[in-house]
Amino acid sequence: MDPLFDFFALLSAIARSTIDEAIGRGLATENKGEGSLYDPVTQVDRAVERALRSSIEKRFPRDGIVGEEYGALRDGARRVWSLDPIDGTRQLVCGLPTWTVLVGLVEDGVPIAGMIDTPRLGELIIGQASGTLLIDADGTSELATSQVTTLADARLSTTDPYLFDADAAPRFDRLRQAAMLTRFGLDGYAYGRLAAGTIDLVAETGLKPHDWQALVPVVRGAGGVIGNWRGGDDMNGGDVLAAATRPLFDQAVRLLAG
Incomplete structure (x- = not known):
């Protein structure tokens, strides 16, 4: 793996540790939806985004960061990290395992690298132009889409x-x-x-x-x-x-x- 893949793996480890600690304190939930729409946010979402932001700031202090919970930092930067700390919070509050942590790297408006981390399934997927890798209990493997055409x-x-x-x-x-x-x-x-x-x-x-x-x-x-x-x-x-x-x-x- 190249240094960027390594950094995504580090972000995954930080997110997973933060999630375990935050869930251990209880899953307090707020509804930020409007009307009849239930759109939950938890202290887990916020704790993970804070941890990811801190790690990115230390490693790439000139890059911008935009997150779901805390907005934009250095708006207008050429490179921007895009954060969805818990994608699938409804699944999280229902005790389902397929919620994810999403981190994308955007350069000049184009997403160039990203990770889909699924902590409860132990799957980390990292993609960029050179390929997409899955890291799980079996090691590291290269992914490819199916050949379905119809x-x-x-x-x-x-x-x-x-x-x-x-x-x-x-x-x-x-x-x-x-x-x-x-x-x-x-x-x-x-x-x-x-x-x-x-x-x-x-x-x-x-x-x-x-x-x-x-x-x-x-x-x-x-x-x-x-x-x-x-x-x-x-x-x-x-x-x-x-x-x-x-x-x-x-x-x-x-x-x-x-």
Whole structure:
């Protein structure tokens, strides 16, 4: 592994230690959602982001940092670290194991490296242009997406179908009906599974940059395609589509874009 991979591994270790300590103090939860939307944040989210920020500041004091819980530091910096300290907090408060820690490195507006860390499963996935690696109890292995090219053979995932608005819901349903099967509830972990070749397609809306910036290098480093529902690269609108192959991506776009 190169120094950047090593640093992501260090961030994973720091996050995992912080998580264990914070959970040991109890899982106090607040709702930051509006109206009927339940959008929880815990002291774990905040403790992890503080720990990650401190480590990045020490190693890269000139880089910017943008996190879900504490906003932007050195806004306008050429290199920016994007932090989602706990992606899938709803899973965390339900005692499910597939919540993740997401860290992305963005240079001149382009995500160039990222990690999806799944502490309770012991899986750390790190991606950049040179490839995507999985580090787990079995060691280190290189990941590659599946070679699925048709929707009829595709395993599709989205976090929650009830998060789609009235415009996106019927478009996603067209995609769901065309796919072989659909699984829900994985949040950022679904993109790790796509990189590992066990999920072929992920479609979501309403994502913030900290939700997707770490995912882009992981998917692309494993040979996959990730962009928006219209087939472009700009995901700032919040609609994200990831696929194992270009033909599969293009087929999904035709159903989602209309």
